[in-house]
Amino acid sequence: MSFAVVGTRVAFSLPVTLPANWILRITQVHPSRDYIATTRRSLLVLAVAPVLIGSAIFSLPFQPWLQVAGHLVVLGLLGVFFTELSLLRFHKIPFTCSFLPGKANVQFAFWAYLLVLIPLTEKSARFEQSALEDPLKYVLVLSVVGIVAIALWVWNTLQADSAVLNFEELPPAEIMGLGLGRD
Numbered sequence: 001m002s003f004a005v006v007g008t009r010v011a012f013s014l015p016v017t018l019p020a021n022w023i024l025r026i027t028q029v030h031p032s033r034d035y036i037a038t039t040r041r042s043l044l045v046l047a048v049a050p051v052l053i054g055s056a057i058f059s060l061p062f063q064p065w066l067q068v069a070g071h072l073v074v075l076g077l078l079g080v081f082f083t084e085l086s087l088l089r090f091h092k093i094p095f096t097c098s099f100l101p102g103k104a105n106v107q108f109a110f111w112a113y114l115l116v117l118i119p120l121t122e123k124s125a126r127f128e129q130s131a132l133e134d135p136l137k138y139v140l141v142l143s144v145v146g147i148v149a150i151a152l153w154v155w156n157t158l159q160a161d162s163a164v165l166n167f168e169e170l171p172p173a174e175i176m177g178l179g180l181g182r183d
Helices: 002-012 018-026 032-059 065-086 106-133 135-161
Strands: none
Touching: 002 032, 002 065, 032 065, 032 135, 065 106, 065 135, 106 135
């Protein structure tokens, strides 16, 4: 779920219709929060829904169905959590913002995935399995993930009210000198 949401969010940053973004700049007839809410819905439909549907289809042969349903609920809440997390400070309309190359640190992301996310995913899966067998622990997991997802949604909604849509990624305006003086 996290890879689907993050991958879709990264794709949203790529300029597909960059020459046409002028029309969005001059015809912004709705408040920024409406555009950000539409970005949220797009992320939920394009990233979270396919993973949930695919997981539901692949989970059909498994028993007990109560645990399968419980897993799908947790997966859906995690999808909402990752969506809200990826929308922090993302005040853009998908596919309309210029893109500065070289901002992605691929080697760092690879090693972070290898050294942190794989073991974390394994521990999370074991914890979820034990939570699916213990109703109290399951309710606790749902509560924590749900509360954090709601808190992120509230934060993003409040930030969206004062957000200015960003269409250009500009390099830093500072000019750095080499410190070589003429002697």
